[in-house]
Amino acid sequence: MLRIAVPNKGSLSAASSQLLADAGYEARREAAELVVLDAENDIEFFFLRPRDIAVYVGSGRLDLGITGRDLLLDSNAAAEELLPLGYAHATFHYAAPEGEYPDADHLQGKRIATSFPALVRADLAGRGITPAAIVTLDGAVETAVRLGVADAVADVVETGRTLRAAGLELLGEPVLRSEAIVIVKRGSTLSAAHERLLRRVQGVLVARRYVMMDYDVPTAVLEKACEITPGYESPTISPLQREEWVAVRAMVLRADVNRTMDNLWDLGARGILVSGIQACRL
Numbered sequence: 001m002l003r004i005a006v007p008n009k010g011s012l013s014a015a016s017s018q019l020l021a022d023a024g025y026e027a028r029r030e031a032a033e034l035v036v037l038d039a040e041n042d043i044e045f046f047f048l049r050p051r052d053i054a055v056y057v058g059s060g061r062l063d064l065g066i067t068g069r070d071l072l073l074d075s076n077a078a079a080e081e082l083l084p085l086g087y088a089h090a091t092f093h094y095a096a097p098e099g100e101y102p103d104a105d106h107l108q109g110k111r112i113a114t115s116f117p118a119l120v121r122a123d124l125a126g127r128g129i130t131p132a133a134i135v136t137l138d139g140a141v142e143t144a145v146r147l148g149v150a151d152a153v154a155d156v157v158e159t160g161r162t163l164r165a166a167g168l169e170l171l172g173e174p175v176l177r178s179e180a181i182v183i184v185k186r187g188s189t190l191s192a193a194h195e196r197l198l199r200r201v202q203g204v205l206v207a208r209r210y211v212m213m214d215y216d217v218p219t220a221v222l223e224k225a226c227e228i229t230p231g232y233e234s235p236t237i238s239p240l241q242r243e244e245w246v247a248v249r250a251m252v253l254r255a256d257v258n259r260t261m262d263n264l265w266d267l268g269a270r271g272i273l274v275s276g277i278q279a280c281r282l
């Protein structure tokens with residue numbers, strides 16, 4: 001039986017549960033449920049704090065887990081990233097009072113507040129910076145400067161609203177770009193059961209990102225049409241009753257749908273239809 005760690009609270013929780021439900025797995029009926037047995041799929045889901053998930057997966061007690069890339073890197077657990085999931089996007093940034101320091105290289109000898117001490121320690125070491133202290137806090141890190149326990153912070157930034165409200169500004173480029181990821185114990189060999197779950201999850205991600213596009217096009221411009229819609233692997237071309245025309249079917253990125261339809265129309269394609277993909281295995 002596969003044992004999977006799922007975030008029980010916070011920014012990763014709802015989207016992770018939705019992803020697993022869309023992939024056909026048993027959902028938890030109430031937030032207080034800590035373990036869900038999905039007997040049909042031979043999987044046990046453990047609902048854990050996102051910060052702890054890398055520890056469980058790294059120990060080998062759980063087979064796979066969903067967590068944030070930043071949380072994995074901060075954990076120092078023996079776990080590695082297997083698959084990015086495309087939600088819970090955030091950056092990890094240094095920030096300081098507006099106008100105080102031009103960039104992160106000016107943090108030498110400063111006190112830096114963060115909930116990600118290991119990640120920050122490793123990043124500062126890489127920059128050759130020795131801080132006066134790394135002040136480890138549980139949350140609401142932005143307030144640490146105003147209250148005088150730190151000179152700068154290193155924290156998760158999504159919209160930047162929290163930072164601005166605290167009178168802080170970003171210092172330079174992000175330390176890292178995070179999103180939800182699937183993790184596995186470092187160096188483990190994936191079983192057929194692992195692969196099946198990953199294929200299901202990937203199927204959901206692709207079905208969300210792509211639509212199916214069907215259209216008719218004169219054979220004379222078919223090659224150009226296929227350049228506009230190269231498909232996921234290759235477009236399907238079918239004959240039409242009408243001479244010198246063919247039907248084309250190809251997957252198209254949802255984000256590109258309208259631009260693609262404009263381009264196909266200008267090329268002479270007609271009868272352009274777009275439909276959602278309910279599920280897929282690719």
Ligand SMILES: Nc1ncnc2c1ncn2[C@@H]1O[C@H](COP(=O)(O)OP(=O)(O)OP(=O)(O)O)[C@@H](O)[C@H]1O
Nearest residue numbers: 009010011012050068069071088089090156158178
């Ligand atoms: N706006 C956000 N705030 C916090 N974390 C975010 C945000 N957007 C994405 N994330 C990601 O979510 C993960 C943090 O998970 P966590 O459960 O700690 O979220 P949280 O919303 O901060 O929860 P909590 O209610 O415990 O503060 C990190 O990987 C982080 O990059």
Ligand SMILES: O=P(O)(O)OC[C@H]1O[C@H](OP(=O)(O)OP(=O)(O)O)[C@H](O)[C@@H]1O
Nearest residue numbers: 139140141156157158159160161162163
């Ligand atoms: O860039 P923003 O959109 O403002 O989001 C980022 C903020 O959200 C999170 O805080 P959270 O609400 O989780 O509170 P916490 O600091 O107590 O964890 C994170 O720690 C940042 O403070």
Ligand SMILES: [Mg+2]
Nearest residue numbers: 010138139140
């Ligand atoms: Mg938080």
